[in-house]
Amino acid sequence: MTGQEAIIDVRGLSKSFGDKVAVNQVNLKVHKGDIFGFLGPNGSGKTTTIRLLCGLLTPDAGEGQCLGLDVLAESRRIKRQVGYMTQRFSFYEDLTIRENLDFVARVYGMSGRKAAVDEALHQLGLEQRQHQLAGDLSGGWKQRLALSACMLHQPKLLLLDEPTAGVDPQARRDFWDEIHRLSGRGITVLVSTHYMDEAERCNRLGYIAYGHLVGEGSPQSLVEESGLVTWLVDGPDIHRVADELRQFPAAEQVVPFGNRLYVSGTDEKALGQALRPLMQQAAFHVERTEPRLEDVFIRLMNTSREERW
Amino acid sequence: MSAFSLYRLWAVVLKEFVQLRRDRLTFAMMIGIPLIQLTLFGFAINSDPKHLPLAVRSAESTPYTRSIIEALVHTDYFTLVRLTDSEAEADRLLAEGKVQFVLAIPPGFTRALLRGEHPALLMQADATDPSATANALAAVQQIEGQALTHDLTGPLAHLKGRAGAFQIEFHRRYNPEGITQYNIVPGLMGVILTMTMIMMTALAITREHERGTMENLLAMPVQPLEVMIGKIVPYILVGYVQVAVIMAASKWVFQVPMEGSMLLLVVGILVFILANLTVGITVSSVSRNQAQAMQMSFFFLLPSILLSGFMFPFRGMPEWAQVIGTALPLTHFLRFIRGLLLKGNDWALAWPHLWPLLLFILIVMGVGLLRYRRTLD
Numbered sequence: 286m287t288g289q290e291a292i293i294d295v296r297g298l299s300k301s302f303g304d305k306v307a308v309n310q311v312n313l314k315v316h317k318g319d320i321f322g323f324l325g326p327n328g329s330g331k332t333t334t335i336r337l338l339c340g341l342l343t344p345d346a347g348e349g350q351c352l353g354l355d356v357l358a359e360s361r362r363i364k365r366q367v368g369y370m371t372q373r374f375s376f377y378e379d380l381t382i383r384e385n386l387d388f389v390a391r392v393y394g395m396s397g398r399k400a401a402v403d404e405a406l407h408q409l410g411l412e413q414r415q416h417q418l419a420g421d422l423s424g425g426w427k428q429r430l431a432l433s434a435c436m437l438h439q440p441k442l443l444l445l446d447e448p449t450a451g452v453d454p455q456a457r458r459d460f461w462d463e464i465h466r467l468s469g470r471g472i473t474v475l476v477s478t479h480y481m482d483e484a485e486r487c488n489r490l491g492y493i494a495y496g497h498l499v500g501e502g503s504p505q506s507l508v509e510e511s512g513l514v515t516w517l518v519d520g521p522d523i524h525r526v527a528d529e530l531r532q533f534p535a536a537e538q539v540v541p542f543g544n545r546l547y548v549s550g551t552d553e554k555a556l557g558q559a560l561r562p563l564m565q566q567a568a569f570h571v572e573r574t575e576p577r578l579e580d581v582f583i584r585l586m587n588t589s590r591e592e593r594w
Numbered sequence: 595m596s597a598f599s600l601y602r603l604w605a606v607v608l609k610e611f612v613q614l615r616r617d618r619l620t621f622a623m624m625i626g627i628p629l630i631q632l633t634l635f636g637f638a639i640n641s642d643p644k645h646l647p648l649a650v651r652s653a654e655s656t657p658y659t660r661s662i663i664e665a666l667v668h669t670d671y672f673t674l675v676r677l678t679d680s681e682a683e684a685d686r687l688l689a690e691g692k693v694q695f696v697l698a699i700p701p702g703f704t705r706a707l708l709r710g711e712h713p714a715l716l717m718q719a720d721a722t723d724p725s726a727t728a729n730a731l732a733a734v735q736q737i738e739g740q741a742l743t744h745d746l747t748g749p750l751a752h753l754k755g756r757a758g759a760f761q762i763e764f765h766r767r768y769n770p771e772g773i774t775q776y777n778i779v780p781g782l783m784g785v786i787l788t789m790t791m792i793m794m795t796a797l798a799i800t801r802e803h804e805r806g807t808m809e810n811l812l813a814m815p816v817q818p819l820e821v822m823i824g825k826i827v828p829y830i831l832v833g834y835v836q837v838a839v840i841m842a843a844s845k846w847v848f849q850v851p852m853e854g855s856m857l858l859l860v861v862g863i864l865v866f867i868l869a870n871l872t873v874g875i876t877v878s879s880v881s882r883n884q885a886q887a888m889q890m891s892f893f894f895l896l897p898s899i900l901l902s903g904f905m906f907p908f909r910g911m912p913e914w915a916q917v918i919g920t921a922l923p924l925t926h927f928l929r930f931i932r933g934l935l936l937k938g939n940d941w942a943l944a945w946p947h948l949w950p951l952l953l954f955i956l957i958v959m960g961v962g963l964l965r966y967r968r969t970l971d
Contacts, residue, residue, distance in 0.1 A: 339813055340813075341809065341812055341813055361815065364813060364814065364815050365815050367813075369810075369813040371806065371809050371810055371813075373806045373809075374806070375805075375806045375807045375808075375809050375810035376807065376810065377805075377807055378805070389814070392814045392815065392816055393814065393815065
């Protein structure tokens with residue numbers, strides 16, 4: 286379903302606040318129908334990049350197109366075709382569900398407003414509760430309402446800034462099913478998230494750290510290109526073992542996960558040597574496994590930090 | 595756990611101090627408000643206004659009339675701003691509020707004086723604000739006996755007599771009984787509108803910022819002017835409801851006269867409401883949160899009440915305070931509304947008080963639009 290038409294194509298996007306560089310020379314290309322996952326630690330510039338794309342912030346430098354329109358000169362026209370969902374629920378809690386949707390529809394000057402709002406309410410399954418205050422909705426429902434409100438004017442591009450933060454797993458799954466449905470209809474989605482399971486549901490990922498886009502590609506290619514080797518260690522007294530393994534420089538990441546240990550590093554040989562004593566003990570079960578996305582991202586963040594300092 | 599711990603109390607006190615120190619505006623308010631109040635009450639306010647503008651309408655100019663005018667000016671309560679022989683002009687000056695008093699010297703005054711007929715002069719006062727004229731009129735009574743002491747000598751000395759050579763009659767225009775409510779109630783309309791309009795709108799945009807809904811609004815294709823006007827319109831209606839309540843009370847409870855045109859009232863109030871709403875919107879687009887917006891509107895409100903002529907006579911204030919007062923919309927509205935209700939001023943007479951309001955709207959709206967953040971930069 287990924288077409289070749291670039292919906293977002295920006296180069297050298299930069300933005301500073303005072304002397305803090307929030308976004309530094311970011312190049313970003315997102316194709317039609319993509320679900321582009323935008324990852325990175327807190328304060329890495331995810332939100333700023335999204336705000337730059339939808340015209341909420343003016344870039345200091347950079348050029349390119351969004352929906353075929355110039356990001357610098359035509360931000361007002363871009364706004365009309367973009368649905369932007371903020372990190373924090375930013376519709377009116379003291380308006381009812383229906384009143385919120387009505388407001389959005391009016392602001393976009395939609396013809397057939399009533400039908401559009403009815404349809405949105407129907408799809409949300411909130412027809413029965415349309416006269417409830419939006420502030421009374423649970424976190425998950427608020428997110429779904431926000432998504433439906435920013436889809437109301439039928440944008441071609443959705444920018445979602447951590448849409449599922451603080452939402453329960455079932456609501457998150459429903460939310461992502463909806464995103465996939467939208468993607469199937471040819472809508473391009475750029476979504477920032479901290480959740481690895483969500484990252485895995487994207488078909489392309491970008492990892493931003495300290496304002497730099499340090500990794501980009503499909504989840505599989507990011508794992509493959511990372512050069513990471515990961516071992517899974519299962520056995521008794523896992524925390525002591527973890528402390529011992531951390532003595533080896535080759536064991537770059539040692540992550541306890543329940544009763545198991547994920548040990549990753551880029552130096553395959555040295556890592557194997559570090560693990561050899563454990564392999565020889567019968568109490569331990571040691572096996573190679575696929576590196577997880579999380580390990581890949583932590584590595585991306587650490588290497589970019591090393592490059593910085 | 596003990597019921598009351600000084601140590602825990604100290605923890606809270608310390609935290610409050612740290613937070614207080616961080617909140618610069620509140621800190622500035624705590625220092626600034628007493629200073630402003632001291633300045634305003636201490637220097638600006640004067641309930642015994644002097645040097646009030648006086649016009650003299652005189653059919654003749656003789657040594658005697660000149661002496662009387664001189665004696666009036668000498669009381670310090672009057673400043674002669676205009677000498678005219680036209681009754682129409684004198685009336686207009688009074689209606690516009692350009693002068694507070696008109697002394698009318700009738701034709702043949704000197705002749706009657708010299709004949710010992712005890713002729714009368716007419717002192718007309720703009721008594722819309724009774725407290726502003728009371729002391730001046732009291733001073734006028736003093737001069738009846740003394741003004742001509744030096745002129746009436748020799749053979750004319752007998753004219754001084756016991757009752758004085760002439761007398762001055764008072765005419766308290768617009769409010770002959772000197773009823774304070776006539777002045778206060780229309781003024782109150784201005785104060786109430788200032789208070790509610792500014793505060794309500796000041797909170798309007800700040801609330802969007804504070805609740806995070808501004809980000810959403812900015813991401814949508816709404817223009818700043820649309821947001822501003824859209825937020826103003828509902829409050830115009832609220833303002834008119836307030837006006838209706840106050841007008842009803844002033845008519846049936848306080849029996850304040852309603853001399854002027856109703857249409858002019860409605861239009862003038864609209865201009866004034868708009869002026870206040872633009873202040874509110876501008877305040878709210880400058881301040882970062884609702885508490886700041888409230889504090890800033892209070893900053894505006896205090897001088898509005900004290901320096902506009904609502905509580906204390908405008909002409910009693912020193913020059914600098916009058917300059918500040920002139921920049922406030924309430925000052926012009928008070929002149930407008932008192933002129934309309936009590937003097938029955940028409941459109942032409944109201945205009946001098948309305949255009950400053952329109953100018954005010956233009957300037958403040960401009961500042962507000964410049965400051966409105968179209969982006970989140």
